Amino acid sequence: MTPDWEQLDLDDSLVEVLLGAQLNKPARVQQAVIPLALGGADLLVTSPTGTGKTLAFLLPALQHMLDFPRRHPGSARVLILAPTRELAQQIAEQADAFEPTTQLKTVLITGGVNYGSQHDQLDQPFDILVATPGRLVDLLGADRVQLEQIEWLIIDEADRMLDMGFATTVKQIVAETRKLQQSLLFSATLDSAGVRKFSAEIQREPQELVIDPSKREKGKILQRWYQADTVDHKLKLLLRLLQEHPGRRIVFVRTREKVDELSSKLQQAGIRNLTLRGDMPQNERQQIIARMENSADSTMIATDVAARGLDIEDIALVVNFDLPKQADVYLHRIGRTGRAGKSGLAVSLVEAHDAENLRRIERYQKIKLERRVIDDLRPQYKFPDAVKKKKKSKTKDSKSAKAGKVGKSGKVGKAPGAAKSKAKPRPKS
Known part of the structure; x- marks a missing residue:
């Protein structure tokens, strides 16, 4: 109780x-x-x-x-x-x-x-x-x-x-x-x-x-991803998602330059938006956040500066327009939705060169993200199945194999993990 x-x-x-x-x-x-x-x-x-x-x-x-x-x-x-x-x-x-x-x-x-x-x-x-x-x-x-x-x-x-x-x-x-x-x-x-x-x-x-939050406290975040063949294809996917999911939305990109670029393209498509970057004065940033909070239907484009500490109620959708390289950054981004026991949706738009980043995020969470396709925006290219392993350098076994002999490879052990550091008492001053 x-x-x-x-x-x-x-x-x-x-x-x-x-x-x-x-x-x-x-x-x-x-x-x-x-x-x-x-x-x-x-x-x-x-x-x-x-x-x-x-x-x-x-x-x-x-x-x-x-x-x-x-x-x-x-x-x-x-x-x-x-x-x-x-x-x-x-x-x-x-x-x-x-x-x-x-x-x-x-x-x-x-x-x-x-x-x-x-x-x-x-x-x-x-x-x-x-x-x-x-x-x-x-x-x-x-x-x-x-x-x-x-x-x-x-x-x-x-x-x-x-x-x-x-x-x-x-x-x-x-x-x-x-x-x-x-x-x-x-x-x-x-x-x-x-x-x-x-x-x-x-x-x-x-x-x-x-601390793992209780079911009552833990918001449910649906995680999905869509394959994007090109930047233009990715933009079309984003526009469709914003049309289909009204409410407060946050779109994450990697760089400040990308913020302005994407903002301009959305404006041209008729979607008004707010931008949040790390180089903005504090009072301007607070004004932007207040505008987001005061509108029931608004879109914010942001860099990772907003991924932590940004607490705006009822974010309906988080879009990773650029997939982050670090899995923990991904978690903090999508954590802007599904807060305080509410549900939310997090969508990633993934190009072929981000395939390994996607797999890293899945390994980190120990889940497979749901792949989705929009019928009239289906990708035309095959998504990479796996990253090919680098060829091993020649060994005695490989040389003997070339000579018609069967080489026996030894077992590969996992690299030992870093030992947990033990806290040492700090002398009182």
């Missing part, structure tokens, strides 16, 4: 906000994380996107500050790092919802925003700092922010943080948190050995949690 919020030892001021938002019961990840976090453990948590992980780390952090109030206002006691502006904004908005009842103030620091306005915020007393690593390091270097009072460090989407090359930057930030008591790392996947290694370097014997 799902416990009530009160059974997780949360303050009435927090429960009041949760019930007011019609969140009557904690999600599975919240049930697992909150008691352990309040018990003082460092945690390494794996949980899919869209299952309530933001509240899973935000609620115990808020409860900690309510349980141990400080006597005088000062700088942040809780630092939350996120890899993208969109995700940081989303976290800060959820934290802001608790300020009226808790009086705990949040400051958001990301790139794409004027430094002067951020300096003004940092000069005022606050309790929670939500930041992207790059901008935070810039402000640390300029001596505009102090982290000496940080007690809790929370890193969301640690796998994405590493993919974006922020490992060294985050370690630099951690070195500034001299009074750090506890850290929580959240990741959508632990398949990369780098996440555990990173955890071992900055955490103290973290307890590892792998």
